[in-house]
Amino acid sequence: MDSCPTTAAVSIHQLSKSYRIGHLSRNSTLRESLMSLITLSHLREKSQMETIWALRDVSFSIERGETVGIIGRNGAGKSTLLKILSKITYPTSGEIKVTGKVAALLEVGTGFHQELTGRENIYMNGSILGMSKREVDRKFDQIVDFSGVQKFLDTPIKRYSSGMRLRLGFAVAAHLDPDILMVDEVLAVGDAAFQKKCLNTMADLRAQARTVLFVSHNLAAVENLCARCIWVDSGRIHMDGETRAVIRNYMESGASAGAGSSVFLDAPGRRGNGKIRFRAVEFLSPEGKLQNIIRAGNPFLIRFHYSAQETISQPSFGFRMYTDMGTLVTETSTWHHGLNIPLVKPGEGYLDLEIDSLNVFPAKFTISLWITDMDGVTVYDNIEQAMTLEVESANIFQSGRNLDSRCGIVYFPQRWDLSGINGTAQDLKERPPSQSKPLPI
């Protein structure tokens, strides 16, 4: 088979998967099914069913020892792909060839039973994931050590906290020792320490030249872990190549979807006399390319398009950014910067706000816009919650950590200085007194 080279760990050819929507709801009971059989209505209904292609003609092959990230928007087909590769579901057509022992982690702690103890669940879970009893016996102590739930080993896990359950589940998974590991968004749960453990384990596998397939929304982790990246979009492979290049393209991909820009023709709840109005707002890369995804820490610029009905003297353009909980993150305007725009002629134009570094943790923000006169008395245009800005995770602090809104809203440009560690102790009393005094105002 030419499509399946011998070194390939995973090789798929022309893979397609379709779902028929409406099938389940229509004939979900036996009675209805029998009735439709009698009345022959199923012959007619079949044509009404909508066929959804979760995957369409997907082909690729992954060599042994490769670490590949799979990215894409929700519903793009990433999870379906993983489910087919791990044999959970079957493709509608196409060939799959997987060589080696596969461990697919679509969830942590699959098969845990509330009533069983931690010890029993280790065996049950290990067995479900394909470990033999002897294998679990041999690794049992390591698994328990890794999980950190020694004390509660003989307690039913219904008494465990969700964090303990997660750790136990991952401890079993980390000891699977597969040839091919497939991970789906496991990192989306758990605290920072847990996520670090997950990433370390995957990095270990990579170091052992195991094959790793990693489906994630966490672009920072993908970038950190995977040399190659496959971008799935609408059930097809949109791009397959070097991770940095794929992620860069993925981020810039909004142009056609229009997600990186908002056009305000008839924004609801718009205030102001309308003599000058916002036409649209675009998020652009410093090179001027439309950005679909804004990553934390990146430079970018916001382009405000306006349209003036008459000559406006000395307007001020402003914007506010809120968290999804309504906390004001920042406000800025041309007035804040002391800029004086003497005159705006009738017609259309734009102005750019350049942001050197978007120092916010990944989250969703809403944006409000306004145009007023210099005193803020006359409101020309004001749109509250004009648009949302979704900031994606990035390699903040270049640490590869998955830092998100749990770390707060903003971070400052910063660095640690570790030169004082293991150095000579500093006598705190000898510090110059001026430092501890309040600064003179």
Added chain:
Amino acid sequence: MGSEYFKELWRYRELLYFFAWREIKLRYRQAALGAAWALIQPICGMILFSLVFGRMAHMPSDGIPYPIFCYCALVPWTYFSTVLNTASTSLTVNSNLIEKVYFPRIFLPAGTALAGLLDFSIGMVLLAGLLRYYHLRASWALLYSPLVALVMVMVTIGVSGAMAALNVRFRDVKHAVPFLIQVWLFVTPVVYPATMVPERFRPLLAINPCWAVVEGFRSCVFPGLPVNFSLLASSTVVAIAVFLSGVFYFRRAEKGFADVI
């Protein structure tokens, strides 16, 4: 299907054991009487049927004391009915497993069937005690009982597998199974002897694969019993056919489990 599938079943064989183990653990956990329930069920059935059919209705039992005559059939019947009842929902109850991880799906109903063998064995030990109590002698025919037990397990897996697979698509099955079991009990010679059925209807009833199981056990345990061996043989053939078609249907349906469940 083919050898690839059997290789995989072999590779995952420990999981079958773990599913059975989990079921046994969970069944008696937090139950004060624990495993005693395995005895209470068939004994109560025996007493109840003996009172109603033996004492009140004077049901004939081919010259064997009615309680043991009935109990001998009740042990395999209880196995069949409880496994069928539990296994028919074994896939839907474990839908989370089916959606998240691959393993041979047949092990879910088959695990229930394996777990049921514990209760069955306990019931059989009690049967041996009853034989002594009634001063009945076992004969060489008892050597056939493992074969009959095998047929019993095959029928049970065949029917349970098909019902479990059907239940994934049609949740009606869950409601239909208890009813099905009730009807099935009365077309199987559990509370009455096969000889009570008019001669011309017997071939019709022998289509029932449970007939082979129940009559098979009786002919092993009570060697003096009049048994129509040609009917027993044809019923056994039906039992094997039920097993094969049940498993075949399951294999066909399992490809869609994760999508439909």
